[in-house]
Amino acid sequence: MTDRVFDALGDPTRRRLLEHLGSTGPESASELAAEFPMSRQAIAKHLGHLEDAGLVGRRRNGRSVEYHVVSSGLAEIADWSRRVGDEWSERLRRLEGRS
Numbered sequence: 139m140t141d142r143v144f145d146a147l148g149d150p151t152r153r154r155l156l157e158h159l160g161s162t163g164p165e166s167a168s169e170l171a172a173e174f175p176m177s178r179q180a181i182a183k184h185l186g187h188l189e190d191a192g193l194v195g196r197r198r199n200g201r202s203v204e205y206h207v208v209s210s211g212l213a214e215i216a217d218w219s220r221r222v223g224d225e226w227s228e229r230l231r232r233l234e235g236r237s
Contacts, residue, residue, distance in 0.1 A: 143215050146191035151176075152184050156193055156207060164197070164204035 146152050151174070158173070159165060167185060171178040185205050188194040192211035196203050 140214060140218055142191040143193060143211055146187045146193055147215075149184070149187070152188055155181070155184055156188060159194060159205060160207045164199075164206040166199075166202040166204050168202070170205075 147156075155170065155174070158170070167178050167182045170181045170185075174181060185194060185196075189196065189205075192214075193208055194205045195208045196205050198204075
């Protein structure tokens with residue numbers, strides 16, 4: 139799953155969409171297209187990548203589908219980053235002779 143998350147976050151448009159949804163709350167692809175300089179179809183494709191990575195979810199609201207941030211996908215990346223950071227900190231302490 140981590141590879142999919144990094145792949146999804148590797149695209150600046152997807153990062154902006156995720157940040158936007160995190161600050162505004164659930165929105166439809168049409169609503170997002172009104173705020174981003176691209177078509178609804180392009181937005182939907184980006185949202186599909188974010189959904190496949192477990193970063194956004196969707197739920198039906200009447201006739202439209204609204205997308206929202208799923209924090210557990212971001213928590214996985216935060217945990218991974220913390221583990222890697224701890225490993226490097228330990229290696230640096232050993233190199234400096236501060237075991």
